[in-house]
Amino acid sequence: MSEAVVMTAAQTFEEYVAVRGPALWRSAWLLTGDAQRAEDLVQTALVKCWPRWDRIAADGAVDGYVRRALVTTYTDWRRRRWTGEVPTSELPDIGRPGEDLAIRQDVLAALARLPRGQRAVVVLRFYDDLTEAQTAAALGITVGTVKSQTARALRTLRSSSLLEES
Amino acid sequence: MSEERLRDLLRQAVPEAPDIDAAAVERRAVTQRRHRSATLSGIAAVIVIATGMATVSSLMRDDERRDEVTTPSPTPTVDLSPTPYDVARCPARLPDPGTANRVVTGLDDVVAVRLCPEFDPWRGGRPNYAWQATPDNLAELDDADALVHDVDGFTAQLRALPLGLPDYCDGGEHHYIRNGFAFHRADGTAILLSARGCELVTIDGRNVDGGALRALYFEALDRQREALDYTRPFDDQLRCDTAQRGVPVRPGREELVAAVVCDLPPGAESIGPGLEPKPLNADQLAELNRAWARPGDPVIRDGNEPHGCLDLAEAPSFILAATDRSDVVQLIDSPCGFQVWHDIEMHRSATIPVTLRKLGAE
DSSP, X not given: OOOOOOOOTTOOHHHHHHHHHHHHHHHHHHXXXXXXXXXXXXXXXXXXXXXXXXXHHHHTOHHHHHHHHHXXXXXXXXXXXXXXXXXXXXXXXXXXXXXXXXHHHHHHHHHHTSOHHHHHHHIIIIIXXXXXXXXXXXXXXXXXXXXXXXXXXXXXXXXXXXXXXX | XXXXXXXXXXXXXXXXXXXXXXXXXXXXXHHHHHHSOOOOOOOOXXXXXXXXXXXXXXXXXXXXXXXXXXXOOOOOOEEOOOOTTTSOOOOSSOOOTTTOOOEEOOOTTEEEEEEEEOOSTTGGGOOOTTOOOOHHHHHHHHHOOOBOSSHHHHHHHHHTSOSBOOGGGGGTOOOOOEEEEEEEETTSOEEEEEEETTSEEEETTEEEEHHHHHHHHHHHHHHHHHHOOOOOOOOSOOOTTOOOBOSOXXXXXXXXXXXXXXXXXXXXXXXXXXXXXXXXXXXXXHHHHHHHTSOBOXXXXXXXXXXXXXXXSSOOOEEEEEETTSOEEEEEEETTTEEEEEETTTTEEEEESOOHHHHTOO
């Protein structure tokens, strides 16, 4: 779940990354399903924002910019960037005590059935707890598209093994 | 499954996050920036640029501030020739059309001019106070080249523009494209002028058409691109809905550094964000560049008759290509054995002698 974020216009890049980096990584992990890809995605989004940081910070909406950079980078990421990687049905994470790896694996498997746009909508709406309007702004699509993408995604998720209707 | 259940599952699934190393991100950003070469030769005049140049953008960023506000000239401490990328970038948000400045009082000490595009907030005259620039918008502003070459020649042309509006404006012609023009002066101050075709702006005491200013600017920038050797290769992601940008481009003069192929599904009426781009590989890009450097004559329509090479029953596949000056151009795949390129702003077009099939990119 994303934290409540209070940003100040004067926040430096380093401060922002220190505070928000882990939350961005968690969203990125849900988008990519892989720890290293998540870190790469977060870094790529931040690198895009870095040259314009003064301006972004001055506009007072840092989180919106960065989140938008994150999800658009994800939805636009060229497929060839990940070619050559071997998909695996086993998660590489060892996990920590108390973590339910079965849930993790099932959630990722369910998310993997979604097209990128729908997956991004699900993560923004149900993990980052953005409103439909905020989700639309982050993805550069209309609220109507968010609604339709959400409905399609939920339909797909409901048919998956873990998430099927009980 | 309830939405609450989904939220709960997502929370349970997410592993502990690592710390993100801000320093590593900055190193990566700096490295990328270094790779963006900006070489320049041939600027004849050495112009004194005040250290206040960087503050100009923040002045221009303030929408509430009147654009004619200028700052006192600080003591000039740095002598350098501005390159097209040295000049402070444009504001992402142009001022309210109702209060925007339409006057430039003098041109003698202008050392650089930028065209500032209007993105969304005032388009169509409807203010959108919640609008924010996208990363694409900011990248476009960052990577645009300013006019720094033969600025005196450009300002002389401005002074020679005919007074008043052209005849075609009498018929109620209205141009919806609005631009800002940032005139940067040697003392480090700048003026942002709002201009639109068929609307008067006052330049050096003369009322002239805003559209004529725009046309002159593109011609001057075209001459600069011929005269100077500078590059800033496009380094963002190309999507199928990436907006074309960059004027003026000439096939072969600007080199293509990345390209994607986009296939619209049958019946599609628009290019949605979900349309998956297919990147050209290095060999395909080299082949495309060879063709790009050998443009052929444009296709000429015969009156209003449909043209077999241009007017197709289904939306054609197209290539979006980015240049070493960060332009983005579109090439339409024609069934007549070539790609069609248009530069609407400069009223140029050409055939590019290659097809998707020849590129192996169908």
